[in-house]
Amino acid sequence: xxxxxxxxxxxxxxxxxxxxxxxxxxxxxxxxxxxxxxxxxxxxxxxxxxxxxxxxxxxxxxxxxxxxxxxxxxxxxxxxxxxxxxxxxxxx
Numbered sequence: 001x002x003x004x005x006x007x008x009x010x011x012x013x014x015x016x017x018x019x020x021x022x023x024x025x026x027x028x029x030x031x032x033x034x035x036x037x038x039x040x041x042x043x044x045x046x047x048x049x050x051x052x053x054x055x056x057x058x059x060x061x062x063x064x065x066x067x068x069x070x071x072x073x074x075x076x077x078x079x080x081x082x083x084x085x086x087x088x089x090x091x092x
Contacts, residue, residue: 022072022075022076025071025072025075026072029068029069029072032065032068036065
């Protein structure tokens, strides 16, 4: 019984560490998005032509934010899986 409790504690500590890392990554992304929002409010107006919009979208997708967003989405999917697993274990 003691071994099972120790394993449960280790799993919970690992889940807490991962949640803190994820929260930190999300906070960083929110900060970056706030900075971008500030830059957009002072930048030149955006064109309404489809070609202009497509070009702007491609510029954004190439930026390093795209890879960071993808990493957060993958990490989020894994975190949800861990959370669901922990919930199921709790029910047992």
